[in-house]
Amino acid sequence: MTPIELLDAVLFEMAMNPGLMSPDASDGEIGKVMTEEYPEIKHDRIYSDINRILNKLRNEGYIDSHLRPFDKKEGVRQIAHYFITFDGELFNSKGGYKAKELNTSIALKKTQSDVEEQQRLSALSVSHANRLNRLTGTLAVGTIALAVLEVLKLFLNHYSSEYGSFWVALVLFLFGIIAGIIIYMLTLEGLSRKRKD
Numbered sequence: 001m002t003p004i005e006l007l008d009a010v011l012f013e014m015a016m017n018p019g020l021m022s023p024d025a026s027d028g029e030i031g032k033v034m035t036e037e038y039p040e041i042k043h044d045r046i047y048s049d050i051n052r053i054l055n056k057l058r059n060e061g062y063i064d065s066h067l068r069p070f071d072k073k074e075g076v077r078q079i080a081h082y083f084i085t086f087d088g089e090l091f092n093s094k095g096g097y098k099a100k101e102l103n104t105s106i107a108l109k110k111t112q113s114d115v116e117e118q119q120r121l122s123a124l125s126v127s128h129a130n131r132l133n134r135l136t137g138t139l140a141v142g143t144i145a146l147a148v149l150e151v152l153k154l155f156l157n158h159y160s161s162e163y164g165s166f167w168v169a170l171v172l173f174l175f176g177i178i179a180g181i182i183i184y185m186l187t188l189e190g191l192s193r194k195r196k197d
Helices: 002-018 027-037 042-061 086-091 097-162 165-194
Strands: 063-072 075-084
Touching: 002 027, 002 042, 002 075, 002 086, 002 097, 027 042, 027 075, 042 063, 042 075, 075 086, 086 097, 097 165
Parallel strands: none
Antiparallel strands: 063 075
């Protein structure tokens, strides 16, 4: 048996075994019941571990103890007798240490899952922010290009009669080539950033 199984077994027997539910039981009585109820526990092991198990259960408030006199030929000495507390009965009814360990494991996995989800959302948020920045930049360049085009059209309409339609067409053609190069470069930059993401 694992230490957790031993703790649960002792607590269970103290809560459910009629022989240990009397007002109190000594460590020897508890050890005897444990070896009878759980044959897989070695006799030597339970008697070497019982005091540590009882101390842990008492320190955590699941059992309590008091000293009672024990007659022996050499005289009277005091022996600790143990009884389960209400907290111990409640803890045992909820599954004991095994359930506590399982709940801790589940909480740890949930926390890990929450952290991973938060990291995923953070990375997604950064990706969307980068994409939004690129779109805003493209929109700004397009707006500037449109404003320049409108000013150029106004200028050319005003001076076309003076300089002739050939020169107006030539200036519009050159402006179109420059705008095309700018849009092409922005598209290449956007594609290269997208590959990096």
